[in-house]
Amino acid sequence: xxxxxxxxxxxxxxxxxxxxxxxxxxxxxxxxxxxxxxxxxxxxxxxxxxxxxxxxxxxxxxxxxxxxxxxxxxxxxxxxxxxxxxxxxxx
Numbered sequence: 001x002x003x004x005x006x007x008x009x010x011x012x013x014x015x016x017x018x019x020x021x022x023x024x025x026x027x028x029x030x031x032x033x034x035x036x037x038x039x040x041x042x043x044x045x046x047x048x049x050x051x052x053x054x055x056x057x058x059x060x061x062x063x064x065x066x067x068x069x070x071x072x073x074x075x076x077x078x079x080x081x082x083x084x085x086x087x088x089x090x091x
Contacts, residue, residue, distance in 0.1 A: 005086065018039055021035070022053070031059045032058040033055050050082075051082070057072055
């Protein structure tokens, strides 16, 4: 995963990834699916980056043999997108 850049507003180096859980539902295979939202937040000025979200299968670690639907993602993929959005700077 990429390293987080400094905060564009206060210049602080201490930023952290935060997660919010959204709605929870059951898919057709009776597996729990949950909407996860990740973003980066500066610890000093509380500036927040853009939100990256996706639907995560909570039983994913147990069932590796089943094919994964195209709408399903993992927390690692969502975190990677959130870091990219935080690090994006317009020159």
